[in-house]
Amino acid sequence: xxxxxxxxxxxxxxxxxxxxxxxxxxxxxxxxxxxxxxxxxxxxxxxxxxxxxxxxxxxxxxxxxxxxxxxxxxxxxxxxxxxxxxxxxxxxxxxxxxxxxxxxxxxxxxxxxxxxxxxxxxxxxxxxxxxxxxxxxxxxxxxxxxxxxxxxxxxxxxxxxxxxxxxxx
Amino acid sequence: xxxxxxxxxxxxxxxxxxxxxxxxxxxxxxxxxxxxxxxxxxxxxxxxxxxxxxxxxxxxxxxxxxxxxxxxxxxxxxxxxxxxxxxxxxxxxxxxxxxxxxxxxxxxxxxxxxxxxxxxxxxxxxxxxxxxxxxxxxxxxxxxxxxxxxxxxxxxxxxxxxxxxxxxxxxxxxxxxxxxxxxxxxxxxxxxxxxxxxxxxxxxxxxxxxxxxxxxxxxxxxxxxxxxxxxxxxxxxxxxxxxxxxxxxxxxxxxxxxxxxxxxxxxxxxxxxxxxxxxxxxxxxxxxxx
Numbered sequence: 001x002x003x004x005x006x007x008x009x010x011x012x013x014x015x016x017x018x019x020x021x022x023x024x025x026x027x028x029x030x031x032x033x034x035x036x037x038x039x040x041x042x043x044x045x046x047x048x049x050x051x052x053x054x055x056x057x058x059x060x061x062x063x064x065x066x067x068x069x070x071x072x073x074x075x076x077x078x079x080x081x082x083x084x085x086x087x088x089x090x091x092x093x094x095x096x097x098x099x100x101x102x103x104x105x106x107x108x109x110x111x112x113x114x115x116x117x118x119x120x121x122x123x124x125x126x127x128x129x130x131x132x133x134x135x136x137x138x139x140x141x142x143x144x145x146x147x148x149x150x151x152x153x154x155x156x157x158x159x160x161x162x163x164x165x166x167x168x169x
Numbered sequence: 170x171x172x173x174x175x176x177x178x179x180x181x182x183x184x185x186x187x188x189x190x191x192x193x194x195x196x197x198x199x200x201x202x203x204x205x206x207x208x209x210x211x212x213x214x215x216x217x218x219x220x221x222x223x224x225x226x227x228x229x230x231x232x233x234x235x236x237x238x239x240x241x242x243x244x245x246x247x248x249x250x251x252x253x254x255x256x257x258x259x260x261x262x263x264x265x266x267x268x269x270x271x272x273x274x275x276x277x278x279x280x281x282x283x284x285x286x287x288x289x290x291x292x293x294x295x296x297x298x299x300x301x302x303x304x305x306x307x308x309x310x311x312x313x314x315x316x317x318x319x320x321x322x323x324x325x326x327x328x329x330x331x332x333x334x335x336x337x338x339x340x341x342x343x344x345x346x347x348x349x350x351x352x353x354x355x356x357x358x359x360x361x362x363x364x365x366x367x368x369x370x371x372x373x374x375x376x377x378x379x380x381x382x383x384x385x386x387x388x389x390x391x392x393x394x395x396x397x398x399x400x401x402x403x404x405x406x407x408x409x410x411x412x413x414x415x416x417x418x419x420x421x422x423x424x425x426x427x428x429x430x431x432x433x434x435x436x437x438x439x440x441x442x443x444x445x446x447x448x449x450x451x452x453x454x455x456x457x458x459x
Contacts, residue, residue: 015219070194
Protein backbone atom coordinates (compact mmCIF):
# COMPACT_ATOMS: atom_id res chain seq x y z
CA UNK A 1 0.00 0.00 0.00
CA UNK A 2 2.79 2.37 0.85
CA UNK A 3 4.23 2.51 -2.69
CA UNK A 4 0.73 3.16 -4.02
CA UNK A 5 0.29 5.97 -1.51
CA UNK A 6 3.58 7.42 -2.73
CA UNK A 7 2.37 7.26 -6.31
CA UNK A 8 -0.90 9.02 -5.41
CA UNK A 9 1.11 11.60 -3.47
CA UNK A 10 3.32 12.01 -6.57
CA UNK A 11 0.21 12.64 -8.65
CA UNK A 12 -0.91 15.33 -6.21
CA UNK A 13 2.54 16.84 -6.23
CA UNK A 14 2.65 16.89 -10.02
CA UNK A 15 -0.67 18.75 -10.09
CA UNK A 16 0.52 21.18 -7.44
CA UNK A 17 3.76 21.71 -9.35
CA UNK A 18 1.86 22.52 -12.53
CA UNK A 19 -0.41 24.99 -10.73
CA UNK A 20 2.47 26.66 -8.89
CA UNK A 21 4.62 27.02 -11.97
CA UNK A 22 1.72 28.63 -13.78
CA UNK A 23 1.63 31.37 -11.16
CA UNK A 24 5.30 31.61 -10.31
CA UNK A 25 7.21 32.55 -13.40
CA UNK A 26 4.75 31.16 -15.93
CA UNK A 27 7.18 28.46 -17.03
CA UNK A 28 10.31 30.61 -16.99
CA UNK A 29 11.84 27.98 -14.74
CA UNK A 30 10.95 24.48 -13.63
CA UNK A 31 11.18 22.33 -10.56
CA UNK A 32 11.28 18.54 -10.12
CA UNK A 33 9.24 17.92 -6.98
CA UNK A 34 8.78 14.25 -7.87
CA UNK A 35 12.52 13.70 -7.69
CA UNK A 36 12.22 14.45 -3.97
CA UNK A 37 9.76 11.55 -3.61
CA UNK A 38 12.26 9.19 -5.23
CA UNK A 39 15.08 10.44 -3.01
CA UNK A 40 12.83 10.08 0.02
CA UNK A 41 12.04 6.50 -1.00
CA UNK A 42 15.76 5.84 -1.35
CA UNK A 43 16.51 7.25 2.08
CA UNK A 44 13.56 5.97 4.06
CA UNK A 45 11.99 3.09 2.13
CA UNK A 46 12.90 -0.55 2.00
CA UNK A 47 14.34 -2.22 -1.09
CA UNK A 48 11.02 -3.55 -2.34
CA UNK A 49 8.75 -0.72 -1.16
CA UNK A 50 11.20 1.91 -2.25
CA UNK A 51 11.90 0.49 -5.68
CA UNK A 52 8.18 0.00 -6.33
CA UNK A 53 7.51 3.56 -5.19
CA UNK A 54 10.34 4.85 -7.38
CA UNK A 55 8.98 2.87 -10.31
CA UNK A 56 5.49 4.27 -9.76
CA UNK A 57 6.71 7.84 -9.32
CA UNK A 58 8.85 7.47 -12.44
CA UNK A 59 5.83 6.23 -14.33
CA UNK A 60 3.87 9.31 -13.20
CA UNK A 61 6.79 11.50 -14.27
CA UNK A 62 6.78 9.88 -17.70
CA UNK A 63 3.05 10.30 -18.00
CA UNK A 64 3.02 13.94 -16.92
CA UNK A 65 6.16 15.04 -18.74
CA UNK A 66 5.24 13.37 -22.02
CA UNK A 67 8.68 11.82 -22.39
CA UNK A 68 9.12 8.50 -24.23
CA UNK A 69 7.72 5.67 -22.17
CA UNK A 70 10.12 4.16 -19.68
CA UNK A 71 12.69 6.93 -19.79
CA UNK A 72 11.98 8.64 -16.48
CA UNK A 73 10.76 5.37 -14.94
CA UNK A 74 14.17 3.83 -15.60
CA UNK A 75 15.96 6.95 -14.36
CA UNK A 76 13.77 7.13 -11.23
CA UNK A 77 14.62 3.53 -10.31
CA UNK A 78 18.24 4.32 -11.12
CA UNK A 79 18.10 7.36 -8.84
CA UNK A 80 16.55 5.28 -6.11
CA UNK A 81 19.42 2.80 -6.34
CA UNK A 82 21.99 5.57 -6.39
CA UNK A 83 20.49 7.16 -3.26
CA UNK A 84 20.43 3.76 -1.54
CA UNK A 85 24.10 3.28 -2.39
CA UNK A 86 25.01 6.74 -1.13
CA UNK A 87 22.99 6.34 2.07
CA UNK A 88 24.71 3.06 2.78
CA UNK A 89 28.15 4.56 2.20
CA UNK A 90 27.54 7.87 3.98
CA UNK A 91 25.42 8.58 7.02
CA UNK A 92 22.90 11.04 5.60
CA UNK A 93 20.29 12.51 7.90
CA UNK A 94 18.36 15.72 8.20
CA UNK A 95 16.85 18.27 5.89
CA UNK A 96 20.13 19.46 4.43
CA UNK A 97 21.01 15.95 3.26
CA UNK A 98 17.58 15.50 1.71
CA UNK A 99 17.84 18.88 0.00
CA UNK A 100 21.31 18.11 -1.32
CA UNK A 101 20.31 14.69 -2.61
CA UNK A 102 17.09 16.06 -4.10
CA UNK A 103 18.99 18.73 -6.00
CA UNK A 104 21.51 16.19 -7.23
CA UNK A 105 18.65 13.80 -8.02
CA UNK A 106 16.90 16.42 -10.15
CA UNK A 107 20.17 17.00 -11.96
CA UNK A 108 20.65 13.24 -12.37
CA UNK A 109 17.20 12.90 -13.95
CA UNK A 110 17.72 15.86 -16.28
CA UNK A 111 21.20 14.91 -17.40
CA UNK A 112 20.26 11.23 -17.66
CA UNK A 113 17.24 12.02 -19.81
CA UNK A 114 19.31 14.35 -21.96
CA UNK A 115 22.03 11.75 -22.55
CA UNK A 116 19.60 8.93 -23.26
CA UNK A 117 17.53 11.02 -25.64
CA UNK A 118 20.59 12.31 -27.49
CA UNK A 119 21.67 8.74 -28.11
CA UNK A 120 18.33 7.45 -29.25
CA UNK A 121 16.24 10.06 -31.04
CA UNK A 122 17.20 12.25 -34.01
CA UNK A 123 19.59 15.08 -33.21
CA UNK A 124 17.05 17.83 -33.93
CA UNK A 125 14.50 16.27 -31.59
CA UNK A 126 16.89 15.85 -28.69
CA UNK A 127 17.54 18.42 -25.95
CA UNK A 128 20.90 20.14 -26.17
CA UNK A 129 23.58 21.45 -23.87
CA UNK A 130 22.01 24.91 -23.89
CA UNK A 131 19.56 23.55 -21.28
CA UNK A 132 22.37 23.17 -18.74
CA UNK A 133 21.60 26.49 -17.04
CA UNK A 134 17.94 25.62 -16.77
CA UNK A 135 18.81 22.20 -15.33
CA UNK A 136 20.99 23.76 -12.65
CA UNK A 137 18.26 26.23 -11.69
CA UNK A 138 15.79 23.36 -11.56
CA UNK A 139 18.12 21.40 -9.30
CA UNK A 140 18.57 24.36 -6.96
CA UNK A 141 14.83 25.01 -6.76
CA UNK A 142 14.17 21.33 -6.15
CA UNK A 143 16.71 21.33 -3.32
CA UNK A 144 15.02 24.41 -1.85
CA UNK A 145 11.59 22.79 -2.01
CA UNK A 146 12.73 19.46 -0.57
CA UNK A 147 12.11 20.25 3.16
CA UNK A 148 8.50 21.24 2.41
CA UNK A 149 7.79 18.12 0.37
CA UNK A 150 9.45 16.07 3.11
CA UNK A 151 6.81 17.29 5.56
CA UNK A 152 4.11 15.67 3.45
CA UNK A 153 6.08 12.50 2.92
CA UNK A 154 6.81 12.19 6.62
CA UNK A 155 3.11 12.43 7.43
CA UNK A 156 2.34 9.89 4.74
CA UNK A 157 4.90 7.43 6.07
CA UNK A 158 3.58 7.91 9.60
CA UNK A 159 0.22 6.56 8.52
CA UNK A 160 1.85 3.30 7.40
CA UNK A 161 4.17 2.99 10.37
CA UNK A 162 3.26 -0.08 12.43
CA UNK A 163 4.27 -0.41 16.02
CA UNK A 164 5.90 -3.76 16.80
CA UNK A 165 3.70 -5.68 19.15
CA UNK A 166 5.29 -5.92 22.56
CA UNK A 167 4.76 -8.24 25.42
CA UNK A 168 1.40 -6.70 26.19
CA UNK A 169 0.35 -6.38 22.54
CA UNK B 170 16.47 -22.84 -8.48
CA UNK B 171 13.44 -21.83 -6.46
CA UNK B 172 15.62 -21.32 -3.44
CA UNK B 173 17.92 -19.15 -5.48
CA UNK B 174 14.99 -17.10 -6.70
CA UNK B 175 13.72 -16.77 -3.13
CA UNK B 176 17.12 -15.70 -1.93
CA UNK B 177 17.60 -13.01 -4.55
CA UNK B 178 13.98 -12.04 -5.07
CA UNK B 179 14.50 -8.45 -3.94
CA UNK B 180 17.49 -8.07 -6.20
CA UNK B 181 15.59 -9.60 -9.08
CA UNK B 182 12.60 -7.36 -8.49
CA UNK B 183 14.75 -4.25 -8.47
CA UNK B 184 16.53 -5.41 -11.60
CA UNK B 185 13.22 -5.98 -13.35
CA UNK B 186 11.94 -2.60 -12.22
CA UNK B 187 15.12 -1.02 -13.54
CA UNK B 188 15.54 -2.84 -16.81
CA UNK B 189 11.92 -3.21 -17.90
CA UNK B 190 11.40 0.52 -18.36
CA UNK B 191 14.75 0.76 -20.11
CA UNK B 192 13.61 -1.87 -22.58
CA UNK B 193 10.29 -0.11 -23.03
CA UNK B 194 12.16 3.13 -23.59
CA UNK B 195 14.47 1.72 -26.25
CA UNK B 196 11.59 0.06 -28.01
CA UNK B 197 9.45 3.23 -27.99
CA UNK B 198 12.05 5.97 -28.13
CA UNK B 199 11.98 6.48 -31.88
CA UNK B 200 8.24 6.56 -32.31
CA UNK B 201 5.49 8.49 -30.60
CA UNK B 202 3.77 5.93 -28.46
CA UNK B 203 0.04 6.17 -27.91
CA UNK B 204 -1.22 6.07 -24.36
CA UNK B 205 -2.43 2.59 -23.49
CA UNK B 206 -5.42 1.78 -21.30
CA UNK B 207 -3.42 1.89 -18.07
CA UNK B 208 -2.00 5.28 -19.00
CA UNK B 209 -5.43 6.60 -19.86
CA UNK B 210 -6.88 5.23 -16.63
CA UNK B 211 -4.17 6.90 -14.56
CA UNK B 212 -4.66 10.17 -16.40
CA UNK B 213 -8.44 9.82 -15.93
CA UNK B 214 -7.94 9.36 -12.19
CA UNK B 215 -5.33 12.09 -12.03
CA UNK B 216 -7.27 14.71 -13.95
CA UNK B 217 -9.82 15.59 -11.23
CA UNK B 218 -7.07 15.49 -8.62
CA UNK B 219 -4.93 17.75 -10.77
CA UNK B 220 -7.88 20.02 -11.41
CA UNK B 221 -8.75 20.21 -7.71
CA UNK B 222 -5.18 20.84 -6.63
CA UNK B 223 -4.71 23.36 -9.42
CA UNK B 224 -7.96 25.10 -8.45
CA UNK B 225 -6.95 25.22 -4.79
CA UNK B 226 -3.45 26.44 -5.57
CA UNK B 227 -4.82 29.01 -7.96
CA UNK B 228 -7.34 30.26 -5.40
CA UNK B 229 -4.73 30.41 -2.64
CA UNK B 230 -2.27 32.23 -4.84
CA UNK B 231 -5.07 34.40 -6.20
CA UNK B 232 -6.02 35.28 -2.64
CA UNK B 233 -2.40 36.07 -1.91
CA UNK B 234 -2.03 38.32 -4.92
CA UNK B 235 -5.51 39.81 -4.48
CA UNK B 236 -5.33 40.59 -0.76
CA UNK B 237 -2.08 39.96 1.07
CA UNK B 238 0.19 41.19 -1.71
CA UNK B 239 -1.93 44.35 -1.97
CA UNK B 240 -0.47 45.60 1.30
CA UNK B 241 0.71 49.12 0.66
CA UNK B 242 -1.50 49.53 -2.37
CA UNK B 243 -3.67 52.05 -0.54
CA UNK B 244 -0.74 54.41 -0.18
CA UNK B 245 0.22 53.73 -3.77
CA UNK B 246 -3.35 54.47 -4.89
CA UNK B 247 -3.22 57.78 -3.01
CA UNK B 248 0.06 58.65 -4.69
CA UNK B 249 -1.41 57.80 -8.06
CA UNK B 250 -4.55 59.80 -7.35
CA UNK B 251 -2.45 62.86 -6.61
CA UNK B 252 -0.41 62.21 -9.72
CA UNK B 253 -3.60 61.85 -11.81
CA UNK B 254 -4.88 65.17 -10.44
CA UNK B 255 -1.59 66.86 -11.31
CA UNK B 256 -1.70 65.40 -14.80
CA UNK B 257 -5.32 66.48 -15.23
CA UNK B 258 -4.33 70.02 -14.25
CA UNK B 259 -1.46 69.92 -16.74
CA UNK B 260 -3.82 68.56 -19.40
CA UNK B 261 -6.27 71.39 -18.80
CA UNK B 262 -3.47 73.95 -19.02
CA UNK B 263 -2.26 72.39 -22.25
CA UNK B 264 -5.78 72.39 -23.68
CA UNK B 265 -6.06 76.06 -22.77
CA UNK B 266 -2.73 76.80 -24.44
CA UNK B 267 -3.81 74.86 -27.51
CA UNK B 268 -7.08 76.81 -27.78
CA UNK B 269 -5.19 80.05 -27.38
CA UNK B 270 -2.71 79.03 -30.07
CA UNK B 271 -5.63 78.21 -32.35
CA UNK B 272 -7.19 81.62 -31.82
CA UNK B 273 -3.87 83.37 -32.39
CA UNK B 274 -3.29 81.33 -35.55
CA UNK B 275 -6.66 82.47 -36.90
CA UNK B 276 -5.85 86.07 -36.03
CA UNK B 277 -2.48 85.78 -37.74
CA UNK B 278 -4.04 84.28 -40.83
CA UNK B 279 -6.60 87.09 -40.87
CA UNK B 280 -3.95 89.82 -40.55
CA UNK B 281 -1.86 88.21 -43.30
CA UNK B 282 -4.89 88.14 -45.59
CA UNK B 283 -5.45 91.85 -45.02
CA UNK B 284 -2.50 92.83 -47.18
CA UNK B 285 -1.14 96.31 -46.60
CA UNK B 286 -2.98 96.92 -43.36
CA UNK B 287 -0.98 96.98 -40.17
CA UNK B 288 -2.34 95.44 -37.04
CA UNK B 289 -1.41 95.46 -33.40
CA UNK B 290 -2.35 92.34 -31.49
CA UNK B 291 -3.72 92.84 -27.98
CA UNK B 292 -5.10 90.76 -25.20
CA UNK B 293 -8.34 91.55 -23.39
CA UNK B 294 -7.55 92.21 -19.75
CA UNK B 295 -10.84 93.67 -18.61
CA UNK B 296 -14.50 93.51 -19.56
CA UNK B 297 -17.24 95.94 -18.61
CA UNK B 298 -20.48 94.97 -20.23
CA UNK B 299 -22.89 96.17 -17.58
CA UNK B 300 -26.38 97.39 -18.39
CA UNK B 301 -25.49 100.84 -17.13
CA UNK B 302 -22.64 102.80 -18.70
CA UNK B 303 -20.51 102.03 -21.70
CA UNK B 304 -19.84 98.52 -22.81
CA UNK B 305 -16.06 98.32 -23.14
CA UNK B 306 -13.26 95.82 -23.26
CA UNK B 307 -9.90 96.85 -21.83
CA UNK B 308 -6.83 95.86 -23.87
CA UNK B 309 -3.30 95.38 -22.62
CA UNK B 310 -1.90 97.68 -25.33
CA UNK B 311 -2.26 101.41 -25.44
CA UNK B 312 -0.71 104.57 -26.88
CA UNK B 313 2.78 103.14 -26.42
CA UNK B 314 1.90 100.44 -28.95
CA UNK B 315 0.47 102.98 -31.40
CA UNK B 316 -3.19 102.64 -30.49
CA UNK B 317 -5.43 105.67 -30.83
CA UNK B 318 -9.15 106.41 -30.45
CA UNK B 319 -11.49 105.27 -33.24
CA UNK B 320 -9.13 102.58 -34.47
CA UNK B 321 -11.13 99.50 -35.54
CA UNK B 322 -10.84 96.42 -33.37
CA UNK B 323 -11.57 93.00 -34.79
CA UNK B 324 -10.99 89.29 -34.64
CA UNK B 325 -10.95 86.75 -37.43
CA UNK B 326 -14.73 86.29 -37.12
CA UNK B 327 -15.55 89.98 -37.52
CA UNK B 328 -15.78 93.38 -35.91
CA UNK B 329 -15.43 93.75 -32.14
CA UNK B 330 -15.72 97.50 -31.90
CA UNK B 331 -13.50 100.56 -31.96
CA UNK B 332 -10.95 102.06 -29.63
CA UNK B 333 -12.70 104.52 -27.39
CA UNK B 334 -9.95 105.83 -25.17
CA UNK B 335 -6.30 105.08 -24.68
CA UNK B 336 -3.76 105.30 -21.91
CA UNK B 337 -0.05 104.62 -22.20
CA UNK B 338 -0.35 100.89 -21.66
CA UNK B 339 -4.06 100.16 -22.04
CA UNK B 340 -6.97 100.98 -24.30
CA UNK B 341 -10.74 100.76 -23.93
CA UNK B 342 -12.71 99.35 -26.82
CA UNK B 343 -16.32 100.34 -27.35
CA UNK B 344 -17.93 97.13 -28.50
CA UNK B 345 -20.47 96.90 -31.33
CA UNK B 346 -23.28 96.18 -28.92
CA UNK B 347 -22.86 99.40 -26.94
CA UNK B 348 -25.74 101.86 -27.32
CA UNK B 349 -23.32 104.50 -28.61
CA UNK B 350 -21.86 102.25 -31.32
CA UNK B 351 -23.05 102.72 -34.87
CA UNK B 352 -21.34 101.08 -37.83
CA UNK B 353 -22.11 101.73 -41.47
CA UNK B 354 -22.82 98.42 -43.19
CA UNK B 355 -23.99 96.90 -46.44
CA UNK B 356 -26.03 93.80 -46.97
CA UNK B 357 -23.46 91.53 -48.54
CA UNK B 358 -25.95 89.94 -50.94
CA UNK B 359 -27.66 93.08 -52.28
CA UNK B 360 -25.21 95.84 -51.30
CA UNK B 361 -28.09 97.68 -49.56
CA UNK B 362 -26.87 100.27 -47.05
CA UNK B 363 -27.78 100.51 -43.37
CA UNK B 364 -26.32 101.08 -39.93
CA UNK B 365 -25.80 98.56 -37.15
CA UNK B 366 -26.40 100.09 -33.76
CA UNK B 367 -25.82 98.53 -30.40
CA UNK B 368 -28.71 97.85 -28.06
CA UNK B 369 -26.80 97.53 -24.82
CA UNK B 370 -27.49 93.82 -24.95
CA UNK B 371 -24.19 91.92 -25.50
CA UNK B 372 -25.71 89.52 -27.98
CA UNK B 373 -27.98 91.77 -30.02
CA UNK B 374 -27.84 94.90 -32.22
CA UNK B 375 -30.42 96.54 -34.38
CA UNK B 376 -30.45 97.56 -38.02
CA UNK B 377 -30.99 101.32 -38.56
CA UNK B 378 -31.72 103.28 -41.66
CA UNK B 379 -32.44 100.31 -43.89
CA UNK B 380 -34.78 101.66 -46.54
CA UNK B 381 -38.09 99.83 -46.69
CA UNK B 382 -37.67 99.30 -50.39
CA UNK B 383 -34.34 97.50 -50.02
CA UNK B 384 -34.14 93.74 -50.56
CA UNK B 385 -33.19 92.35 -47.17
CA UNK B 386 -34.07 88.95 -45.81
CA UNK B 387 -33.44 87.24 -42.52
CA UNK B 388 -30.01 85.60 -42.42
CA UNK B 389 -28.38 88.16 -44.69
CA UNK B 390 -24.77 88.78 -43.66
CA UNK B 391 -23.82 92.39 -43.00
CA UNK B 392 -20.34 93.74 -43.74
CA UNK B 393 -18.81 97.11 -43.10
CA UNK B 394 -19.35 99.56 -45.95
CA UNK B 395 -16.32 101.74 -45.22
CA UNK B 396 -18.41 104.88 -45.45
CA UNK B 397 -18.16 105.78 -41.79
CA UNK B 398 -14.46 106.52 -42.13
CA UNK B 399 -13.59 104.22 -39.24
CA UNK B 400 -13.98 100.65 -40.38
CA UNK B 401 -12.47 99.50 -43.67
CA UNK B 402 -14.79 97.80 -46.14
CA UNK B 403 -15.74 94.19 -46.01
CA UNK B 404 -15.46 93.26 -42.33
CA UNK B 405 -18.22 90.99 -41.10
CA UNK B 406 -20.45 92.70 -38.53
CA UNK B 407 -23.34 90.34 -38.06
CA UNK B 408 -26.40 88.66 -39.50
CA UNK B 409 -29.94 89.97 -40.00
CA UNK B 410 -32.63 88.40 -37.85
CA UNK B 411 -36.25 89.23 -36.93
CA UNK B 412 -36.94 91.41 -39.94
CA UNK B 413 -40.01 93.68 -39.62
CA UNK B 414 -41.10 95.45 -42.79
CA UNK B 415 -44.12 97.57 -42.00
CA UNK B 416 -46.72 98.72 -44.52
CA UNK B 417 -45.81 102.36 -43.95
CA UNK B 418 -42.76 104.36 -43.02
CA UNK B 419 -39.44 105.04 -44.64
CA UNK B 420 -37.35 102.27 -43.08
CA UNK B 421 -37.70 98.62 -42.27
CA UNK B 422 -36.63 97.29 -38.86
CA UNK B 423 -34.52 94.29 -38.04
CA UNK B 424 -32.40 92.81 -35.30
CA UNK B 425 -28.78 91.87 -35.89
CA UNK B 426 -26.87 89.07 -34.23
CA UNK B 427 -23.24 90.24 -33.95
CA UNK B 428 -20.66 88.08 -35.70
CA UNK B 429 -18.45 88.24 -32.63
CA UNK B 430 -19.60 87.25 -29.18
CA UNK B 431 -17.98 90.06 -27.24
CA UNK B 432 -18.30 88.17 -23.97
CA UNK B 433 -15.89 85.53 -25.21
CA UNK B 434 -13.20 87.58 -26.90
CA UNK B 435 -9.71 87.06 -25.50
CA UNK B 436 -7.31 88.37 -28.13
CA UNK B 437 -7.99 91.04 -30.74
CA UNK B 438 -6.33 92.85 -33.59
CA UNK B 439 -6.33 96.64 -33.71
CA UNK B 440 -6.05 98.10 -37.19
CA UNK B 441 -3.47 100.86 -36.85
CA UNK B 442 -2.92 101.79 -40.50
CA UNK B 443 -6.40 102.97 -41.39
CA UNK B 444 -6.25 106.23 -43.36
CA UNK B 445 -9.10 107.64 -41.37
CA UNK B 446 -7.57 106.59 -38.09
CA UNK B 447 -4.35 108.36 -38.98
CA UNK B 448 -6.27 111.49 -39.86
CA UNK B 449 -8.06 111.74 -36.58
CA UNK B 450 -5.14 110.62 -34.46
CA UNK B 451 -4.61 113.22 -31.74
CA UNK B 452 -1.28 114.98 -31.80
CA UNK B 453 -0.30 113.51 -28.49
CA UNK B 454 -0.56 109.98 -29.93
CA UNK B 455 0.79 110.75 -33.40
CA UNK B 456 4.11 109.14 -34.26
CA UNK B 457 7.00 111.56 -33.76
CA UNK B 458 8.44 112.91 -36.97
CA UNK B 459 12.15 112.47 -37.43
